[in-house]
Amino acid sequence: MTNLVLLGPPGAGKGTQAKILCDRLNIVQISTGDILREAVKNGTKLGLEAKKYMDAGELVPDEVVIGIIEDRIVQEDCKNGFILDGFPRTVAQAEALDKILKEKNLPLSAVIHFMVPEEELTKRLLGRAEKEGRSDDNLETIKNRIAVYFEKTAPLVEYYKKTGILKEIDGLGTVEEIAEKVKEAIGK
Ligand code: AMP
Numbered sequence: 001m002t003n004l005v006l007l008g009p010p011g012a013g014k015g016t017q018a019k020i021l022c023d024r025l026n027i028v029q030i031s032t033g034d035i036l037r038e039a040v041k042n043g044t045k046l047g048l049e050a051k052k053y054m055d056a057g058e059l060v061p062d063e064v065v066i067g068i069i070e071d072r073i074v075q076e077d078c079k080n081g082f083i084l085d086g087f088p089r090t091v092a093q094a095e096a097l098d099k100i101l102k103e104k105n106l107p108l109s110a111v112i113h114f115m116v117p118e119e120e121l122t123k124r125l126l127g128r129a130e131k132e133g134r135s136d137d138n139l140e141t142i143k144n145r146i147a148v149y150f151e152k153t154a155p156l157v158e159y160y161k162k163t164g165i166l167k168e169i170d171g172l173g174t175v176e177e178i179a180e181k182v183k184e185a186i187g188k
Contacts, residue, residue, distance in 0.1 A: 001079075003101070003106055008113055009149040009150070010149060011120075011121040012116045014086065016175055017182055018083045024183075024188075032060075037054075055135060057142070062092045089152060089156075110185070112169055112186070114169050114171035115168060
């Protein structure tokens with residue numbers, strides 16, 4: 001079983017690398033952003049609540065995303081392992097995750113931190129906005145998402161450093177180069 005957390009700012013390439021890892025390791029990608037976007041699209045209660053935060057580039061409340069993860073990681077398709085992409089994003093979420101994983105006896109194999117300079121992130125996210133038309137990929141929201149990352153999520157690097165399973169990856173380069181670095185870092 002391989003259970004991974006992908007950490008890094010928006011635009012760092014977490015989603016792209018998650019897909020590559022899923023195929024290689026035969027595990028599932030769990031993206032809270034994708035789950036929330038789907039809920040918004042379907043107009044569910046969750047989606048209606050999440051939309052206002054997402055459109056502003058703010059984080060959805062911790063208890064909402066913690067609940068999503070708690071339900072998702074015990075599903076049948078996670079039996080080989082999972083990749084958490086975009087979760088945890090706050091220390092409270094990381095603490096909740098530790099507790100959930102301990103209760104369910106599901107240890108984390110590694111936390112992969114993708115490091116990308118801020119100017120590059122804005123460039124990539126604006127490019128993605130044109131291609132995919134994500135409603136939260138406009139300049140103002142992008143700037144806020146990056147600021148929110150450095151304020152609320154970046155402290156998780158220190159949090160996971162203490163666990164000894166943090167792998168730091170230079171996120172600049174081609175998709176293939178980064179995939180190779182990830183492979184070396186996690187040894188599979
Ligand atoms: P993402 O696709 O991971 O960039 O997520 C898009 C948006 O969904 C974020 O800007 C947040 O509003 C929300 N979101 C996704 N994951 C989380 C999380 N773990 N905690 C809080 N909000 C989240």
